[in-house]
Amino acid sequence: MKGIGIHRYGDERELTVVDMPDRDVGANEVRISLRASGVNPIDWKLREGYLKDALSFTPPLTLGWDGAGVVVETGEYVNKWQPGDEVYFRPELTEYGTYAEEIIVEEALLQHIPAELSFAEAASLPLVGLTSIEALMNIAQAQKGDSVLILGGSGGVGTVAIQIAKAIGATVTATSSDKNRAFTSARGADHVIAYDQDEVIEGEFDVLFDAVGGEPYKKAISHVKNGGVAVSIAGGVSQDEETIKIEQQKLIQVNEMFMQPDQEKMKQLNDFVTAHQVSPVLSHTYPMSVEGARDAHQDSATNRTKGKIVLVRDENTPVQ
Ligand SMILES: NC(=O)c1ccc[n+]([C@@H]2O[C@H](COP(=O)([O-])OP(=O)(O)OC[C@H]3O[C@@H](n4cnc5c(N)ncnc54)[C@H](OP(=O)(O)O)[C@@H]3O)[C@@H](O)[C@H]2O)c1
Known part of the structure; x- marks a missing residue:
């Protein structure tokens, strides 16, 4: 072969x-x-x-x-x-x-x-779609009306995660470079924060979905609501004392995940695509x-x- x-x-x-x-x-x-x-x-x-x-x-x-x-x-x-x-x-x-x-x-x-x-x-679609479904729907259990913050909104995962979060009925804020602001917005993000400008995350979110890792995760974690959920696919979950303190004080459910193939999630993805809620x-x-x-x-x-x-x-x- x-x-x-x-x-x-x-x-x-x-x-x-x-x-x-x-x-x-x-x-x-x-x-x-x-x-x-x-x-x-x-x-x-x-x-x-x-x-x-x-x-x-x-x-x-x-x-x-x-x-x-x-x-x-x-x-x-x-x-x-x-x-x-x-x-x-x-x-x-x-x-x-x-x-x-x-x-x-x-x-x-x-x-x-x-x-x-x-x-x-x-x-x-499959790898990024299944990753986004697992993070947003299975782990974070994002619901209609939730606020979702997506780090890395213009990448392979981010572009599909935005569409899935919108299909669920969430309000979506995504980060991207300034040059990709319009592109990220066109995927459905309600708000785009250009991380390479002097733009900072404001407010608090029910769900943080991190597709970047490192410093951006550390900056974002204090913007998760008390009892909210953070899911990182990029090794974002930090071991530094300050980040752990915030996670513990705010009782944030912190998750790192590695996606697995799954027939149910593949069907869910296909349903989103055939309903024109997710486009490649x-x-x-x-x-x-x-x-x-x-x-x-x-x-x-x-x-x-x-x-x-x-x-x-x-x-x-x-x-x-
Ligand atoms: N654990 C898992 O199951 C799993 C599954 C899939 C992917 N991953 C991992 O998740 C990460 C993302 O995957 P991907 O397929 O989306 O990668 P990708 O398509 O290569 O992502 C590149 C994007 O990252 C953005 N980016 C870089 N630095 C950023 C920052 N500081 N803030 C916001 N955005 C930033 C870039 O946006 P700009 O050009 O606009 O800066 C670019 O659009 C990778 O590390 C990948 O290995 C893990």
Whole structure:
């Protein structure tokens, strides 16, 4: 199964064609011909080796865990899917990623691609969508009328989190750079705070969703209401005394999370998309080639991506 990945950790020059051993499709699994893969910061962080203690991979591995493609084979107990179905999904985090010609995925993790979405648009959604649903709906249990503060409103997660928080009926304040203020506002944020201007967070929020980490989290925590919820996906939860004191004094429920594939959340995401409450936000597509993946990783690692980066593959083009 040919894909783009690594034989050892390192910079983007380590990205190469990887030929993983093929295997049979399991009874509840589906083989998918990939047409697009989302690119997420976890891809280049893993490639660099930053996550080697947390995730027990031994290279070689194919990167990417966000996909869209066409079903080509189904396992013996699979009734729901047929060859030719167009699907999008967040697969399990294994050595068989989505920068690849094919992938085998558990059928329960798939959803039909809504008619109006391209493969690239569909592949941009699962990882950031499931992350936002887990943070805002499952952990924070944000409700209609809640005030939600999102750090990193213009990034891959932030652009979708804003839309989901608005769909729930929350009032949303998001942070972004000044140059991305209008872009973040256009995703639905009621208020945008430009962190690189002399603009400060004002007021208090029921929910803090942190997609940035570090200092921005520390600055934001005092703006969570007594008994409010803070969820960080970027290692924001601080160990410094001052931050912990505020968290404890205000009885803030503090959570760090690492998203997992989940069929229920994938269905919820698909419901938001088909109801036109969540739309993909693509900033750049690159070809699914070694060169394309290297460019995409360099782009993502700038930490300045607006919306999502996606690798796209023509069905007849082998990865190379
Ligand atoms: N734990 C999990 O399950 C999980 C899941 C998904 C992602 N993550 C992590 O969450 C983080 C965000 O992911 P992503 O996909 O959204 O990344 P991304 O698309 O690369 O995010 C880049 C964005 O971050 C913004 N940003 C950088 N510094 C900022 C600051 N000080 N304040 C506000 N915004 C700032 C940039 O906005 P400007 O250009 O406007 O500054 C840019 O739009 C990454 O660290 C990723 O690894 C974790």
